[in-house]
Amino acid sequence: MTFNDFHFEQELAEGLSSMNFDKPTPIQEKAIPVILNNRDIIACAQTGTGKTAAYLLPIINKLCKTHSEFINTLIIAPTRELAIQIDEALQGFAYFAPVSSIAIYGGNDGFSFEQEKKALTQGANIIIATPGRLISHLNMGYVRMEKLQHLVLDEADRMLDMGFSQDINKIISYVPKLRQTLLFAATMPPKIRELAKRILTHPDQINIALSKPADGVVQGAYVVYDTQKNELLKSLLKGKTLSSVIIFSSTKENVKRLEKELLKLQFNIAAIHSDLEQDRRNEVLLDFKNRKLQTIVATDVLSRGIDIDGIGLVINYDVPGDAEDYIHRVGRTARAESTGVALTFINLADQRKFKRIEDLIGSEIKKLPLPEELGVGPEYNPEKNQHNPPIRNFRNKNRGRRK
Numbered sequence: 431m432t433f434n435d436f437h438f439e440q441e442l443a444e445g446l447s448s449m450n451f452d453k454p455t456p457i458q459e460k461a462i463p464v465i466l467n468n469r470d471i472i473a474c475a476q477t478g479t480g481k482t483a484a485y486l487l488p489i490i491n492k493l494c495k496t497h498s499e500f501i502n503t504l505i506i507a508p509t510r511e512l513a514i515q516i517d518e519a520l521q522g523f524a525y526f527a528p529v530s531s532i533a534i535y536g537g538n539d540g541f542s543f544e545q546e547k548k549a550l551t552q553g554a555n556i557i558i559a560t561p562g563r564l565i566s567h568l569n570m571g572y573v574r575m576e577k578l579q580h581l582v583l584d585e586a587d588r589m590l591d592m593g594f595s596q597d598i599n600k601i602i603s604y605v606p607k608l609r610q611t612l613l614f615a616a617t618m619p620p621k622i623r624e625l626a627k628r629i630l631t632h633p634d635q636i637n638i639a640l641s642k643p644a645d646g647v648v649q650g651a652y653v654v655y656d657t658q659k660n661e662l663l664k665s666l667l668k669g670k671t672l673s674s675v676i677i678f679s680s681t682k683e684n685v686k687r688l689e690k691e692l693l694k695l696q697f698n699i700a701a702i703h704s705d706l707e708q709d710r711r712n713e714v715l716l717d718f719k720n721r722k723l724q725t726i727v728a729t730d731v732l733s734r735g736i737d738i739d740g741i742g743l744v745i746n747y748d749v750p751g752d753a754e755d756y757i758h759r760v761g762r763t764a765r766a767e768s769t770g771v772a773l774t775f776i777n778l779a780d781q782r783k784f785k786r787i788e789d790l791i792g793s794e795i796k797k798l799p800l801p802e803e804l805g806v807g808p809e810y811n812p813e814k815n816q817h818n819p820p821i822r823n824f825r826n827k828n829r830g831r832r833k
């Protein structure tokens with residue numbers, strides 16, 4: 431099958447070929463005809479499957495035919511990064527098409543708010559928004575969505591996890607009842623099914639679950655004490671010509687601390703976390719994409735939905751909270767059939783969590799020997815309920831080292 435089989439309008443077909451898209455991915459094959467047919471969809475698909483194009487292309491195609499001057503489509507996404515990324519993809523596909531769009535996300539200055547307001551009142555065709563920011567505009571009373579035809583919830587499971595449930599309900603109260611709704615989620619917990627029941631009408635269900643990291647990812651893990659993590663990280667980064675690297679940690683505090691420590695050691699590194707100004711976040715991402723910056727240390731803000739090519743190494747400084755997050759983090763590398771390495775640091779308390787991840791992906795991840803100078807790490811014994819040594823020891827040890 432090729433994209434020609436969808437008989438897209440000329441303007442869209444040109445956009446697609448200029449982006450070198452010729453063969454649809456499985457989710458695109460399944461979803462595009464259904465969406466062109468005006469039916470609702472609930473799709474279980476993760477980032478990397480091509481889900482963004484799966485919903486953007488049929489919507490753009492319909493807009494090519496109707497030339498709307500109103501808000502026609504609302505796409506809601508959990509994070510600013512994802513909203514920007516969707517807008518960028520849209521601008522590529524719709525380069526030759528009569529479609530206007532704007533990404534609306536929080537954390538900017540008054541000037542951006544005014545620009546967003548202008549786009550919203552003048553009827554940009556496609557609005558891509560994070561929930562909170564959109565609600566700020568909705569509350570001002572000038573957003574008119576009576577002519578809206580498509581509502582897309584991207585990474586809906588993530589939005590519910592982030593506590594956006596009320597916001598989503600509020601947004602839905604502003605859009606027409608008669609509309610096409612497309613719901614995308616990486617996982618299908620009961621709360622997603624419940625949401626789907628409320629907001630979708632006789633949806634087609636599409637399942638492209640990706641419960642394993644891509645084949646190109648070489649995975650390994652180090653079983654360590656917390657006190658060994660920093661030295662291990664340095665030894666992995668030091669003196670090697672690595673392609674782009676992402677270091678993930680679950681907490682902002684760790685991310686900030688690691689950035690500081692690695693900068694002191696002259697690593698070409700920057701951090702991304704939710705305390706950072708949006709402009710700075712964009713700047714860091716751009717430098718990273720352009721290879722000016724070799725390494726990013728990030729919270730899970732970056733683990734989903736972000737599409738950057740050529741990441742050679744992902745380091746999980748800690749084991750992520752749930753197994754799906756592990757797959758998302760590891761999925762940052764080896765994209766589009768390239769290869770990559772994903773290494774995870776497992777401390778005593780994380781051993782059980784890591785075992786759950788191994789169970790989910792259905793294989794045991796190789797435990798690698800620590801570099802000799804780090805000494806011996808703990809045993810991997812996930813059946814035993816183990817705790818980390820009191821944090822006091824860790825701090826004391828670090829303090830001693832700095833003197």
Ligand code: AMP
Binds near residue numbers: 476479735
């Ligand atoms: P997504 O899952 O929407 O984040 O897409 C993942 C990546 O795959 C993005 O870089 C897309 O540009 C790319 N992509 C999606 N669909 C196709 C396709 N049919 N052909 C080539 N690349 C694609």
